[in-house]
Amino acid sequence: MNYTSYDVAVMNYPLFDKREDVSQAAEKFFKAPPVEKRAEVPLYIHVPFCTSLCDFCIYHRNLASQPERIEAYVDALLREIEMYAGEPYTCQLPIGSVFIGGGTPTVLTRDQLIRILDRLHQSFNLKGCDITVECHTQNANLEKLIALREHGVTRVSTGIQTLQHKARRDLHMAGSPDALIQWLAMAKSIGFSGVSADLMYGLPGVSQEEFLQDLDQAIKLQLSHLSVYKTAVFAYTKLYREQQKSMSPPAALNETEMRETFYQAHDKLMTHGYELISAQEYGREKGLIRFWDLTYDGYGDNLSFGPSSFGYINGYCYQNESELDSYVKKLQGRVLPVSRISRRITSKQLMERAMVMGFRRGAVSLFRFADTFGYDLKQIFSEVIHRHIKQGYVTAVGDQLILTRKGLYEQGKVSVDYMQSIFQGISNLKRKLCIGSHEMP
């Protein structure tokens, strides 16, 4: 496996710009005239702790070995929520969906989780909002799950990734396959409106057949949602370092097998009553969780709290401090913990953002684009749309441009082609470097 696609890296648009002054973040977010308004906004919280660290993981996380650091994080997070909620611009945003992820939120104690949920309810209007918490089977016990349910959580999710014993052990994934299945049954019995799981294809040591067996087993559990992620090995992961060192790394799927595995998984999910709810997520019921729909909407704000999280407010993309101590220190000084920021979005980039993000949820609406911007998107992006249709990535259905199966597999590439105002005339390699670092050339 290697850098085969942009899938993971297209997180936001426009890209960050080192020349922008992050100390002015609050001024930029809250004092500039509003760029746009829309009905609902997603809110994400990143919990950067896990009890053990899986070799392939690309997310920002720390070992949950020091309770005092976790407590300092919770205090800082509560202050971050309070600071945003204290601003007229953000306190009025109608929150449509909340996702508490990471890392593993359930490494927090029951009381810490309740404090966070209570602070969210006190700070924003969450009426009618779906709230998801990512769980780990080793620490999301019955008592915590009941507390989550009682405090308004509507859906819980866990990362299965693989049910293959050997691969789990080799990749340092905590929890046995049996414990995962039992945990999912327990979570379903509590009365959440959704229980879901993630699976990864292309993990080293897991064949195509084994992955598809795992998927069959997950389908049998009748979960409300299943996410299917392609394994991408990034240079900062332990897996990458191990692969560089090893004379005989475990077998991994090649690009053709990866593509074929995704196609088979997609078809299987479709024939078992799942619908596509974003380019990587499948649900039995549309609308049960709207987090991806709102996050990849591309037409408005994304609130994001916690270390390393990515957000978008009033025309600025931002990322928070990744390093825990820097994040905590800034908040102790009542400073927004922003480490990177984009330039303010231009009117051309607003249209590009609608496409870049829109294809992350699998489709863009021609009507909505025309209604918002007053232009026909087929004319604005005529060259790239024709090319994508010819290449078999995109098809036109009614009012929408929809990713085909091939387009879903290559969604990152499709999205990048709409970043025209910053990428025109630069090489593919340079594009990849910019996307990898999320920064302007």
Ligand code: SF4
């Ligand atoms: S439990 Fe999840 S977030 Fe934590 S290291 Fe493993 S894959 Fe990453």
